[in-house]
Amino acid sequence: MKKLATLLLSSAMLLAATFAFAESKGTIAIIMPPHDNPFFRAEADGAAAKAQELGYEVWSVQHGDDPNKQMELFDAAIAKKVVAIILDNAGADATVAAVQKAKDAGIPSFLIDREITKSDVAVSQIISNNFQGAQVGAEEFVKLMGEKGTYIELVGKESDTNAGIRSKGYHDIIDQYPDMKMVAQESSNWSQKEAFEDMQTLLQAHPDVQGVICGNDTMAMGAMAALKAAGKANVIVVGFDGSNDVRDSILAGEIKATVLQPCYRQAEMAVEQADKFIKEGKTGLPEKQLMDCVLINADNAAKLETFKLSE
Structure with missing residues (x-):
């Protein structure tokens, strides 16, 4: 036993x-x-x-x-x-x-x-595919702007490869339209706080700017906050990433579009x-x-949740 x-x-x-x-x-x-x-x-x-x-x-x-x-x-x-x-x-x-x-x-x-x-x-x-994604975002930006007008570009951290690739993708499309005029380009280092402060400063020099295209969503949120504070909520703002914050802003009729990277x-x-x-x-x-990126705008923003797009 x-x-x-x-x-x-x-x-x-x-x-x-x-x-x-x-x-x-x-x-x-x-x-x-x-x-x-x-x-x-x-x-x-x-x-x-x-x-x-x-x-x-x-x-x-x-x-x-x-x-x-x-x-x-x-x-x-x-x-x-x-x-x-x-x-x-x-x-x-x-x-x-x-x-x-x-x-x-x-x-x-x-x-x-x-x-x-x-x-x-x-x-x-x-x-x-940051270049492809930036092209998609730029195409929507040009469309929203009616293929003309002045705009500001907020760029990501200069040491980050993606910041440069996205900027090149944006300009690959936007520069084809002679009536689209970039009046300022500023690095806000991917930061919402810096984008808010930079946008406040840039609005003093360019109070009638018609659009802002951003290298990521946090900068887009900062830019939108500065525009709203200045009473210029009708300026076209486009971001990049596909965050829930920008999704909510799109659904509220503020930021117009972003680009989802999964x-x-x-x-x-x-x-x-x-x-x-x-x-x-x-x-x-x-x-x-x-991996290819996907445009997010008012048509599909409601399907976006935590950087995933439902069917």
């Missing part, structure tokens, strides 16, 4: 250990820009939810768009022996060394939203590819993966 009890106990312990091993798949690090921007919060949430669904623990942190802080977090991730890193980076050039350091330590990185300037360092770079889905895909790479040593996909 005692031998049977011992055997049963040993079997139970082995089963428990096997179950624990099967359940413990390691920790995935999720390193993102500040979560006070709902876009980056959605990325972090999407990655965390998918990682937990697939059986991983999550270490979610923010680099604050500071390359030095980002490197510190990579060092911490390496020390924690995470099994993968999901990253929206803090600079196209500055991030290469951090991702290479993780790779040298045997930790694969999967990038979303912003690409880096070197290939074959990250396993995946899943990014929105960041939540990108984050999920990055984790799915990390899981496959951990299991098989490859993803079966190219490193650079582009």
Whole structure:
């Protein structure tokens, strides 16, 4: 009887250990820009939810768009022996060394939203087709403006590759219309506060401006707030990202349009590819993966929720 009890106990312990091993798949690090921007919060949430669904623990942190802080977090991730890193980076050039350091330590990185300037360092770079998205937004902006008038462009952080790509996409379309006149171009660093302050200053020099096209939604919200405060709520404003805040503004008849980049889905895909790479040593996909963006205006804004468009 005692031998049977011992055997049963040993079997139970082995089963428990096997179950624990099967359940413990390691920790995935999720390193993102500040979560006070709902876009980056959605990325972090999407990655965390998918990682937990697939059986991983999550270490979610923010680099604050500071390359030095980002490197510190990579060092911490390496020390924690995470099994993968999901990253929206803090600079196209500055991030290469951090991702290479993780790779040298045997930790694969999967990038979303912003690409880096070197290939074959990250396993995946899943990014929105920012040029295509900007073209779509610019086409709507030109249409809303009636193909003529003065406008201001608010550009994102100058060190961010996406800021330049979106601006080029905008001008690829707008510059085809000779009656569209850009009277000012200002970098508001992706910030709602800076966009509000910049717009207040720019309105003093250009009080009759007819349109504002912005590199992201937070700047569009800041610009719209400044325009409303100045009694100029009829100025055409277009953003980029597809945030709930801008969705609500569109439904309220204020901001006229934005461009959705599916960041939540990108984050999920990055984790799915990390899981496959951990299991098989490859993803079966190219490193650079582009996802097209979608115009959001009064026609479909009600279908938008947390950077996802329902059918």
